[in-house]
Structures are given as C-alpha cells and as structure tokens.
Amino acid sequence: MMKNVPNPEKKSDPEIEKGQYQDQRAPNILLHIDQGVAVALVRNLILLLFDATFISLGWLLAKWVVMNSEYFQSVDSFDLIGTATNQPGFLLPILAITIGIISAAGLYSRRDSRRRFLRLISCLTLAQFILIVLAFLYRPGVFISRSLFLLAWLFTLTFVLMGRFLLELAVITVRSKGILTRKIFLIGTPRDTLAAKIALKLISNREFQVVGQLDLSTIEGQQQWPSVLEDIQGKGIGEVFVCSWQSIPNPMSFYWNLKTAGINLRVLPVGLELPYQSPQIEMIGRMPTIQFTTPAIIGTDFWLKRGFDLTFSILLLIFISPILLFIAVLIKLDSPGPIFYKQTRLGLRGRHFKVWKFRTMVINADQLMKELEAKNELKGGVLFKMKDDPRITKIGKVLRKYSLDELPQLINVLRGQMSLVGPRPLPLRDVEGFAPHHFARQNVLPGITGLWQVSGRSDIIDFENAFRLDVMYINNWSLLLDFQILWKTVQVVLNRKGAY
Structure with a gap:
C-alpha cells in the first residue's frame, strides 16, 4: 500500500521535481509582511487618530464655551463643570469610552466602515449617555453641567462626522490622481x-x-x-x-x-447566481454562509434620497431655466413638430409613466424604427442603439451629444416618477426583450443618469453588462455614491464619451 506514495526523501521522485509536494511550512520564498494587513492597520490608525482628535476638540470647545458664556453660567448656576474636568487628564476616560464604543460597533474593522455615518451618530450618542451616568455615579453629590454635556455632544457629532467626510473626500481626490x-x-x-x-x-x-x-x-496542469x-x-x-x-x-x-x-x-x-440583494458573509462554526439583508433604497433610505432629489432638482431648474428656453427656441426653428417628446417608459414596480425629453427626432420616428431594427448595434436585442440614426434632427445631434435632451426629465423627478440617479427607464419596446431577472432593476425609481451612463454609455454594447451595473448601484447605494455619479456624469457629458 505504501509503495505508491511518493517518498519526499527521494530526490529523483518526479513529483518532487515538478514541485507538487512542497512543504508549505518551509517555503522557498521569503516571508513578506502581509500588505492587506498593513493597509488595514494604517487605515484604522488614521481613523482612530481623526476620531480622537475631533472628540477632544468637541469637549474642549464645549468646556470653553460654558466657562466663558454668561448665558450658560446663568442656566447652570450650580457647579458648572465639576472638578473632574479641571484635571489634566480628564479627556482620557472620555476618549477611552467613546472610541471603545465606536470600535465595538465595528467602525474600525471593515474597509467601508468610515462611511457608516448613521451608526457613528448612534455610537457617539450612546457614549455621551454613558458618560453622563458615570459622572453622576462618580460624584452623586455634585451637579454636573447639563450645558457641557449637550454642547460636547453637538460639537463631537459635528466634528467627527465632518472629519470622516473630509477624510473620504481626500481619499477620493488622491485616488483620482492615481495615488494610494x-x-x-x-x-x-x-x-x-x-x-x-x-x-x-x-x-x-x-x-x-x-x-x-x-x-x-489557458492553464494546463500545475506546471x-x-x-x-x-x-x-x-x-x-x-x-x-x-x-x-x-x-x-x-x-x-x-x-x-x-x-x-x-x-x-x-x-x-x-x-x-444569487438574489440581487446586498449579501453579507457570516461564519457558522467554520462554515461561511451568505446572508441577504434588506434591499437598499427603501424606508428611510428612500425618503433621504427623495429629499435630495427634490432639493437638487428645484435648484437646478431655477439655475438652467434660460438654457431650457434657448433650447426650446432652437428645436422649434430646426424642424416642424412639438418641443417636447413624451414616451411611455417602465418605472418603479413596473408602473408606466410618460418620460419628458426635448425632441431630437423627426415626427414619424417611431414608424421609421421598424425599418431600422436590423441595424441595431446592441447585443441581445433588448435595447435599440444606432450611431448614424437617420431619424435624428440637426439640433437633435447636438442635444444628444451633450445629453441636453434629458434635462426636461427633472419634471419627472419633481413628480416622483424618477430620481436623479438610478437605472435608466426603458421604452416598452425594450422591456419586451427582458429576461425574468432583468426586472430586478425596477425595484427602485429610474434615474436621469446612472452607473451605466458614466461607464461608457452607448459604448457598452451588451445589455447584460448594463444590467449588472444597475444591480451594482442598487446594492451599493448611498448619497455619496449619488454625488459621485452626478459628478462623473458632468465629466462624461463634457468629454462627449460614448454619446450618440
């Protein structure tokens, strides 16, 4: 039985010469520092230093305001701060408790932890409550300034959130230049x-x-x-x-x-093949399992996104109203027909709605499309795209090149039919070619722009890849991601990349 087993002491063994029976406990390559661990340690250390600095700044500023404000002295006529805050190291227990709670919440463990602002607010609030309780138990006979704790909580929240937000912007800016x-x-x-x-x-x-x-x-065997x-x-x-x-x-x-x-x-x-929701890896014993959480952009997330859409759309409409009027005049002078073009699209939960666009084609464009179906340049037959579409008017080519024809969709955003960022609403003709899994993109409000538009737009000729981008957006949604996509949209439009 044993004669078929390779003998590691036998140097002429062909399996040893091929390197298939290496002893991994004594590798023939030098042991390097784990780069992933090093990056994580540096990232967590920077986050911790930022948090500690701004927590200290919040408490010191709160103490200074209370001690130098006649208003707060009149409100807290008793022991304003207590003798504890006059000690040189009074910040140490505050930092230990606050940072300990933040760490216990996992805000220093994962690579995306610095963006969990709501959980950070909860941790800072809980830490403040614990500090109040401990202050009362430590000196039950001495009244502690309520103003100090309230101001310290407000200042700490403001500074820590601002610090993490600025750190995130700094990281994005540096990486955009190819650094880090x-x-x-x-x-x-x-x-x-x-x-x-x-x-x-x-x-x-x-x-x-x-x-x-x-x-x-291209790999054949282990050699x-x-x-x-x-x-x-x-x-x-x-x-x-x-x-x-x-x-x-x-x-x-x-x-x-x-x-x-x-x-x-x-x-x-x-x-x-997994359900299109955000998965989380959870270990049960030593077995990894994939757990699916609630889909993004529902509940509080929906109303947060909706509030941003309304505010931004109203301001943008006011700002660009002269441009909209100028475009309307050009369309009317260029070709006969209405200024706006309304087309039925598929929206949230499969509801139909009329999308607003500046007209960029001749009046009978829908009838002409049947003759052009054979020239569709998009794979899969779901969408219709054609670079030299003869239906497009002269002014329409300019509007499409800079995506100006999409601006009237701000009206759809105000009416709650669309969002600024999200999967593009598709015509009913395109929806007829959907596979069952494609309808997952209808679980959120469609958008004027999205990941698809900032990733090559018409240069993406496979609808399945476009669908994957939509799902990635849904599963990774955040207001910061919306800001990034809107900014990238401006860059893509100005560069006229992939537009026709």
Missing part, C-alpha cells in the same frame, strides 16, 4: 474578470488598480503555476482576486504560496 491605489491581479474566465473590473472600477473609488489578469482556460506566481510577485501586487475558485488546480497550495509571499487572496463569486 492598490495593485491587484485577476484570475478567472474572461467574462468573470470583465465583471470584476467593472465592479472594482465603479464601486471602489479607484482603490484598486488591475495590473494583470490570467485566463484560467505553469510557479511562473504565474513569480509574475504576480514581480509586479508588486498586494492582492489576488480569483473569480473561479473551483477552477484553480490545487487551490490550497496556491493559497499558501500567496500567503507566504505576503499577498492577500480574495474570492469573487461573480459566476454564482
């Missing part, structure tokens, strides 16, 4: 790596830079893996993203070779 990016390597099928590239480019604020990729279909690993190390890559884990030959050996080289491994389940 993390070099990564993609492994998987061409389709899966394309989906991973789109997701990493749009959602991560340019945090990751793809410097190489490997098509698993090529040493050269692949050598190439990964030579590029200075910190993380490897695997899109098809089950296709990796000898995956545990591959993992340990990466780990001993100080390279992090991430597995992207891009080929796994």
Whole structure:
C-alpha cells in the first residue's frame, strides 16, 4: 500500500521535481509582511487618530464655551463643570469610552466602515449617555453641567462626522490622481474578470488598480503555476482576486504560496447566481454562509434620497431655466413638430409613466424604427442603439451629444416618477426583450443618469453588462455614491464619451 506514495526523501521522485509536494511550512520564498494587513492597520490608525482628535476638540470647545458664556453660567448656576474636568487628564476616560464604543460597533474593522455615518451618530450618542451616568455615579453629590454635556455632544457629532467626510473626500481626490491605489491581479474566465473590473472600477473609488489578469482556460496542469506566481510577485501586487475558485488546480497550495509571499487572496463569486440583494458573509462554526439583508433604497433610505432629489432638482431648474428656453427656441426653428417628446417608459414596480425629453427626432420616428431594427448595434436585442440614426434632427445631434435632451426629465423627478440617479427607464419596446431577472432593476425609481451612463454609455454594447451595473448601484447605494455619479456624469457629458 505504501509503495505508491511518493517518498519526499527521494530526490529523483518526479513529483518532487515538478514541485507538487512542497512543504508549505518551509517555503522557498521569503516571508513578506502581509500588505492587506498593513493597509488595514494604517487605515484604522488614521481613523482612530481623526476620531480622537475631533472628540477632544468637541469637549474642549464645549468646556470653553460654558466657562466663558454668561448665558450658560446663568442656566447652570450650580457647579458648572465639576472638578473632574479641571484635571489634566480628564479627556482620557472620555476618549477611552467613546472610541471603545465606536470600535465595538465595528467602525474600525471593515474597509467601508468610515462611511457608516448613521451608526457613528448612534455610537457617539450612546457614549455621551454613558458618560453622563458615570459622572453622576462618580460624584452623586455634585451637579454636573447639563450645558457641557449637550454642547460636547453637538460639537463631537459635528466634528467627527465632518472629519470622516473630509477624510473620504481626500481619499477620493488622491485616488483620482492615481495615488494610494492598490495593485491587484485577476484570475478567472474572461467574462468573470470583465465583471470584476467593472465592479472594482465603479464601486471602489479607484482603490484598486488591475495590473494583470490570467485566463484560467489557458492553464494546463500545475506546471505553469510557479511562473504565474513569480509574475504576480514581480509586479508588486498586494492582492489576488480569483473569480473561479473551483477552477484553480490545487487551490490550497496556491493559497499558501500567496500567503507566504505576503499577498492577500480574495474570492469573487461573480459566476454564482444569487438574489440581487446586498449579501453579507457570516461564519457558522467554520462554515461561511451568505446572508441577504434588506434591499437598499427603501424606508428611510428612500425618503433621504427623495429629499435630495427634490432639493437638487428645484435648484437646478431655477439655475438652467434660460438654457431650457434657448433650447426650446432652437428645436422649434430646426424642424416642424412639438418641443417636447413624451414616451411611455417602465418605472418603479413596473408602473408606466410618460418620460419628458426635448425632441431630437423627426415626427414619424417611431414608424421609421421598424425599418431600422436590423441595424441595431446592441447585443441581445433588448435595447435599440444606432450611431448614424437617420431619424435624428440637426439640433437633435447636438442635444444628444451633450445629453441636453434629458434635462426636461427633472419634471419627472419633481413628480416622483424618477430620481436623479438610478437605472435608466426603458421604452416598452425594450422591456419586451427582458429576461425574468432583468426586472430586478425596477425595484427602485429610474434615474436621469446612472452607473451605466458614466461607464461608457452607448459604448457598452451588451445589455447584460448594463444590467449588472444597475444591480451594482442598487446594492451599493448611498448619497455619496449619488454625488459621485452626478459628478462623473458632468465629466462624461463634457468629454462627449460614448454619446450618440
């Protein structure tokens, strides 16, 4: 029975020469510092220092205001601050309790923790309540200034939230210049790596830079893996993203070779068909499970987004009203027909509504489209796109090039039929080609712009990729993401990229 087992002491064993029986406890490559761990430690340390600085600033400012304001002295005629706040190290227990609660809430653990502003507000409020209780128990016979705790809470909230927001803007600005990016390597099928590239480019604020990729279909056996690993190390890559884990030959050996080289491994389940909701990984024992939370943009999220849409749309309509009037005059002079074009589109939960646009085509455009169906340049037959569409008027070409024909949709936003950012509302003709899973994009209000529009617009010729972008937006929604998409929309429009 034992004679078929390779003998590791036998140097002539061909399996040893091929490197398939390496002892991973004593690898032949130098052990490097785990770059992912180092990045996480630096990120958490910066967050902690920011929070500690602004918490201290909030308390010191509150103390100064109470001690130097006649109004607060008249309100708190008793012991204004208490002897505790006059001690040199009075901030230490405050910082320990507040930062301890923030840390316990997981706001220093995950890479996206700095953007969880609502949870941060809850933590700061809870910390303030605990400090009040402890102050009363520590000196029950001494009245503590209510004004101090109230002002410290307000100042701390303001400064800490402002600090994290400014830090986020700084990170986005720096990464937009190609600084602080993390070099990564993609492994998987061409389709899966394309989906991973789109997701990493749009959602991560340019945090990751793809410097190489490997098509698993080109790998024959394990003999090529040493050269692949050598190439990964030579590029200075910190993380490897695997899109098809089950296709990796000898995956545990591959993992340990990466780990001993100080390279992090991430597995992207891009080929796994999952419900279109935001998943969370939860360990049950040692078994990973995927848990699905409530979909985004409902409840409080919906009303927060709706309030932003209303405010921004009203201000924008007031500001651009002269431009709208000028465009209307040009359309009327250019060709016969109405100024506006209204078309039935599919909206939230499958409801039909009339979308407003400046007219960019001749009057009988809908009838002419039947003759042009064979020239559709978009794969899948869902959408109709054609670069040199003969139905478009002269002024219409200019309006489409700069997306000015979409501006009247601000009326749809005011009426609650659309949002500023979201999946584009499609004509009923396009919806007829939907597969069942495509209707997931109708779970939110359609938008004037979206991830699809800022990712190549008409240059994306596969509707399935456009659909993936819509789902990515729904699952990762935040007001900050809306701001980013609106800003990218301005850049895309000015560059006239992918518009026709």
